[in-house]
Amino acid sequence: MLAPAILYVLALVGAPFLLAFVYAVGDVKVGSTEYHFVGLHNFASVLQSPSFRRALRNSIVFTVCSQILVLVGGNILALVLKDAFRGRRLIRFLVLLPWVAPVSIGSIGWKWILDSLYSVVNWMLIHLHLVPEFSPPMWLGDPTLAMISVILVHTWHVLPFATVILLAGWTAIPRDIPEACAVDGAGYFRTLFQITIPMLLPIINVALLFGIVFTFTDMTVIYILTRGGPYDTTQVLPSLAFFTGILGSDLAEGAAISIFLLPLLVLVAWRMLRTAHRAEVG
Amino acid sequence: MDAGGRSRRGRRALGTAIRWGILAAFSAGLSFPFYWMLITTFKRTSDLYDLKNNPFLFHQPPTLEHLRLLFRDTLFPRWLWNTAMAGTLVVAITLLLALPAAYALARLTGRWGERMGIAIFLTYLVPPTLLFIPLSRVVAALGLQDSIWSIVVVYPSFTIPFSTWLLMGFFKSIPRELEDAAMVDGLTRFQAFRKLIVPVSLSGILTVVIFSFTLVTQEFVYALTFISSASHQTVGVGVPIFLIRGDVYYWGSLMAACLIASLPIGAVYNLFLDRFIAGFTFGSVK
Numbered sequence: 001m002l003a004p005a006i007l008y009v010l011a012l013v014g015a016p017f018l019l020a021f022v023y024a025v026g027d028v029k030v031g032s033t034e035y036h037f038v039g040l041h042n043f044a045s046v047l048q049s050p051s052f053r054r055a056l057r058n059s060i061v062f063t064v065c066s067q068i069l070v071l072v073g074g075n076i077l078a079l080v081l082k083d084a085f086r087g088r089r090l091i092r093f094l095v096l097l098p099w100v101a102p103v104s105i106g107s108i109g110w111k112w113i114l115d116s117l118y119s120v121v122n123w124m125l126i127h128l129h130l131v132p133e134f135s136p137p138m139w140l141g142d143p144t145l146a147m148i149s150v151i152l153v154h155t156w157h158v159l160p161f162a163t164v165i166l167l168a169g170w171t172a173i174p175r176d177i178p179e180a181c182a183v184d185g186a187g188y189f190r191t192l193f194q195i196t197i198p199m200l201l202p203i204i205n206v207a208l209l210f211g212i213v214f215t216f217t218d219m220t221v222i223y224i225l226t227r228g229g230p231y232d233t234t235q236v237l238p239s240l241a242f243f244t245g246i247l248g249s250d251l252a253e254g255a256a257i258s259i260f261l262l263p264l265l266v267l268v269a270w271r272m273l274r275t276a277h278r279a280e281v282g
Numbered sequence: 283m284d285a286g287g288r289s290r291r292g293r294r295a296l297g298t299a300i301r302w303g304i305l306a307a308f309s310a311g312l313s314f315p316f317y318w319m320l321i322t323t324f325k326r327t328s329d330l331y332d333l334k335n336n337p338f339l340f341h342q343p344p345t346l347e348h349l350r351l352l353f354r355d356t357l358f359p360r361w362l363w364n365t366a367m368a369g370t371l372v373v374a375i376t377l378l379l380a381l382p383a384a385y386a387l388a389r390l391t392g393r394w395g396e397r398m399g400i401a402i403f404l405t406y407l408v409p410p411t412l413l414f415i416p417l418s419r420v421v422a423a424l425g426l427q428d429s430i431w432s433i434v435v436v437y438p439s440f441t442i443p444f445s446t447w448l449l450m451g452f453f454k455s456i457p458r459e460l461e462d463a464a465m466v467d468g469l470t471r472f473q474a475f476r477k478l479i480v481p482v483s484l485s486g487i488l489t490v491v492i493f494s495f496t497l498v499t500q501e502f503v504y505a506l507t508f509i510s511s512a513s514h515q516t517v518g519v520g521v522p523i524f525l526i527r528g529d530v531y532y533w534g535s536l537m538a539a540c541l542i543a544s545l546p547i548g549a550v551y552n553l554f555l556d557r558f559i560a561g562f563t564f565g566s567v568k
Contacts, residue, residue: 005383012439019416094313100551101544104502108522109315217409220502238411245415258412
């Protein structure tokens with residue numbers, strides 16, 4: 001009964017996974033059936049290319065910054081959402097929309113909000129006299145602002161997911177523990193940082209692991225908002241692999257770029273196995 | 283009333299105010315793009331592109347022109363249909379393969395069922411951006427390039443792992459004695475599964491249906507890679523990539539499309555949220 005499911009997944013995940021390595025050490029191009037083994041040539045050429053190094057650096061910045069924002073924001077939001085109150089269901093729905101709506105669709109919404117001419121964000125900033133009227137920020141046209149924009153939009157997208165996972169942790173903390181601390185004279189923030197957050201660490205770990213996978217390997221927000229531009233300044237590893245391997249028809253080099261996603265994924269998978277194992281034993 | 287009581291009450295009021303402030307800021311910020319889609323959808327083009335106007339207000343009466351254009355002159359209805367069809371087929375394939383697998387794993391004795399379940403779950407973490415290049419060749423070899431069938435075949439590769447994992451959790455909570463008793467009464471294991479297990483786990487099955495269907499609407503990378511013609515696309519790629527003529531963005535229609543493609547899915551997903559989360563946390567919260 002297990003076999004069909006396992007075979008299906010092996011054929012469409014396992015086999016392409018191995019093929020990715022085969023491609024990365026060969027010279028496959030779109031439209032040719034020849035294959036020659038070239039060893040580590042593709043990896044060497046990728047490592048020397050400035051656009052790859054920039055994409056690797058951007059991927060790290062993109063992942064680290066958005067995960068910090070997500071963990072801080074997600075915990076604050078989970079903390080205020082955990083107790084029942086009137087209107088909680090409606091607020092939960094509003095807060096969840098960025099995660100449940102297709103991310104490509106949400107991103108195009110942001111493209112309109114950050115438009116170079118009709119941006120509503122700029123309209124507000126201008127009317128609050130925070131930016132000059134005749135040279136408002138070019139959110140997607142300036143290298144630094146473009147990076148900030150894609151980080152913020154991606155954070156917007158994954159924050160709700162982290163929040164609901166963290167919420168599961170926050171609601172599982174027995175009420176009497178913080179109360180006992182308060183009786184013993186510990187202040188709110190002392191209880192928060194010395195008791196509550198340490199108790200939450202396992203669930204923060206789970207939220208972070210998923211967050212890293214969904215951020216480090218995704219290119220949707222970047223593809224739609226900037227296409228990696230201006231001048232590759234927001235290019236990340238997955239989008240570079242797409243432009244090289246699919247649009248640029250260099251399958252071998254594209255595959256080699258994607259393989260650089262793997263070390264982090266292995267690390268995440270290993271941490272997840274440990275978490276699952278602990279839940280199984282504990 | 284002594285001073286201590288008053289200050290405690292004052293502090294509590296302050297706490298409530300801060301809490302509502304945070305809630306208001308987050309819900310406004312996170313839902314803002316959808317609110318903005320709504321406003322843009324019903325605004326006349328001349329109103330949208332007048333820089334002197336306050337963009338939050340309607341300076342001319344609202345219009346249905348953008349919606350009319352969207353449904354009459356674009357491929358949007360086609361994309362909705364493609365998505366619905368691909369979604370239904372993917373759900374069918376997923377159920378067909380994940381149900382028996384999950385049942386088998388749930389009934390395996392010892393720790394092996396759990397471990398294999400986790401192994402299957404982990405394949406869900408292998409990202410499309412690692413597999414899309416070789417898969418584009420596989421899809422071409424199967425003769426499915428530029429066809430909606432490419433995603434019908436490929437999507438179950440990530441819906442099956444997660445669905446198997448979720449269903450396994452459901453089946454485990456059903457006592458084994460239920461089938462044992464039925465099998466003593468002369469039913470085969472398959473009959474017992476169909477007549478006893480499936481009816482009591484309907485809510486779990488429905489969760490998997492919703493989850494798989496929403497994943498089909500949300501996926502972007504594979505559809506972008508495998509399908510090149512606009513008319514074969516799903517909503518998730520069609521709207522952001524092909525609803526633009528030349529370099530011109532029809533923002534009114536575009537935002538109308540975004541609104542229609544996101545709100546219903548959001549509403550349905552919201553209903554089943556708690557179950558998905560249970561699947562993601564590996565029981566590390568109980």
